[in-house]
Amino acid sequence: MLDELRAALSVKGAEFIEARAASVWTNDVLIRDNEVERVKSGNSTAYGVRVLVKGSWGFAAGNDMNRMRDIAEAAVKLAKAGGRDALKTELAEAEAKQDRIKTKVRKHPLDVALEDKVKALKELAGYGRISKKILTVDAQYIDAYGVNAYVNSEGAAIQQEPVNAFLLFSAYSKGEELFRANDRVAGHYGVEVLEGKEGFVENVSKNALLLLKSKLPPKGEMPVVIDPKMAGVFAHEAIGHACEADSVINQRSILEKKIGMQVGSEHVTIIDDATIPKFFGSYHYDAEGVPAQKKILVEKGVLKQFLHNRETAKRLGTRSTGNARSQSPTEFPLVRMSNTFFDKGDRSIEELLEGMGRGVFVSGMKGGVTEPNTGYFQFAAEYGHLIENGEKTAPLRDITLVGNIVKTLKNVEALGKEWSGGHPGFCGKAGQSVPVSDGGPHIRIGKVLVGG
């Protein structure tokens, strides 16, 4: 694949050329109720060439590897079309790495027959049918493996052989209303992702049953304890996006000009780390061939740094943090997060709840939105519990947390000592989604607006 990509580097008229390609094989199994609803296997290959001509980007993509040189020429033509209205770009220096990396997993998807994957998933789905009130369950297994490569005109040449696996499980419960609970496991795994997940599946169904007994939450400002999943969403949505240097440069981040300033309480430390083995947001090299790194974004409440690709790093006078990522080689690389999380604290859950009076314990994640330019956020939890006199009582549903991120981070009072991370998800930005994960401990926040 590296040799095929190198054909792009011979195109004339550009001061910088890079080419990326990936060929991915997938197997996808969906179980609905007790039946094998769908099995799908396939392969796709795609590539993209990005060039700089007098500081203007041109980007072209295709999937016929024989047209590599034509695609590279199309990129040069585009770069020239931008002319004087194009943003002028220079890249921060980066070492031209040459490397070959193979992901090691315990059970490579190629070594396990498709029928065995189907059988294992079907058995696993059975553990979700724990009650007659569970109307239906969906279980999905996907594995993806193959090869990807990166070359550039500075001499970088990297080939990687990634392996990923996903397990998704949903349960629907029905009483007077219909409720859905779901969870997933995903990361740099092989077929072993299906092993020992009986408790995971049962737990999703238990949550679906819990929703049947749930009530709407009280509304208004109150203390809350958020679980590691919701904590991860705060880290990712609220701080992570505002730390993306392209948003900062484009005046879309509330954290612009705030490096070195207090943006949260002294308990708050937030990290983006692309190097954690197995985690869904991890990688070895980013989409510009820069090695993955661990970055402390906020330390004891103080904003330390932003996330960069080579372009934003040059603009802000620093080095790339290895956060250039794209959905596929056919998409323009953007500044993206990897695994983003709160560092842990020192309290037990009992200590977090102690003396809270009336509040809400918030669990799981259903969706969230943030406005990086104002700091406004709105997060929906999957379920939760009322807290009365420091104890979890009635189950709740449709809990929404609303507020301003900096104000809210300043209201963080204490963090739990148990940490959970690697909660997988796909992060969307400018129409591209990339694999990420988030995490954190349980966190007590003194005051948040609870809606629903």
Next chain:
Amino acid sequence: MDELIKYALKKADEAEVYECSGNALLARNSLSKIETLKREEEWGAGVRVVVGGRAGYSYYNNPAQARNAIDAAVKSARLSHNEGYSLPRKAGYERRDVFDKRVCGIDEEGIVEMLLDTMTGVRRFASPSQGEVGVEVVTVRITNSNGVHHEEQQTRMTAYAAAKRKDVIAQHWEASRKLVENVADIGTRAGETAMNGVGAGKLSHTGKIVIDPEVLGVLIEETVIPAINGENARRGKSPWAQDIGKRVATEKLSILDDPTIPWSVGTTAADDEGVPTQKKVLVENGVLKQFLHNSKSANLAGASNTGNGFRQGFTEAPSISSTNTVISATEREDVFEGRGAYIKELMGYHNINGVTGDFALDVVHGFMFKDGEAIKPFRGSLLVGNVFSIIKDCALHEKDEHRGDFIGPAIAFNGRVVSK
């Protein structure tokens, strides 16, 4: 392609090949500079075979992999549940307005010029924040062993502008299968909304609420469209599962799925299974009439196939999708009469509970109005309500708007906006 089908029939009872090839050009600005210029060409194929009533799926985009894909699909079919499935039969197609050669004619310089035009439009009232102009030409070809053969060449153009004035960012967009000629107007409308939003305060209001057609379109897409999905209905996951023949909306209102509207982005002569598309009344004068189906869900539900089997790309199996959604009214009025709160833009739509219809969404742009005149802007407030309740008791505006694949009016109802 016939050769591939012949190869498949050595191992399978039926076979289908869906081929999609496309060429796209896109320009994007950030603040006042062009940030991205991109061209993409793509070709890919999705394969489906049927073995003893079981369907199996595969895909490829390297022609050398074609036979491997057939083999993989056969293997997949053998592992799947026997649904007594059979591929769609041969059919005739109507010709639809989906291809505008002016869109194909746009080159690198042309798209740059159009993007600059949107920015010029924005500058009348604000400054450019972000924007995008994209054009694409796609050819979809479906062939199956039951005699289905359909090919359609489609064009599509999208233009989007986001404008910033002080701390207000507003946007406007259009999408069509034909050339969007007025790209500067898109920028102007975004700029105007941003300018009018300056100085917006929070609002608490109980009483008349009017929502913009675009807001209505998204609320319908998040709740009503899943509710009329035939597969959701069959599996009991639709709140309307048992409601055929029952009243689900005000009698003033009908909901249609209409793939025939000239140049609309959801318009097509056939779905991605090669089934002719057709105009359907889903809710007629408030009464639920039918669900949307593809070949698989129609087979399982014993219903007729409505031609709504679409793939989200060649790698995906066909699922059920709407084409163009139309809200039509038998009785209309000027909903801007009197005093009320007009909701122009909301955010966080994924926080809508698609099953119950409940929502509490943040108002990005809203205006208090009196007798058709905007009095003052507001934001930082939540619109709280339930989509299924709103459509049971609402008034429909005199005029429709066409935005992407949605056509409908602004609607008015009694509701509440709460200050955060």
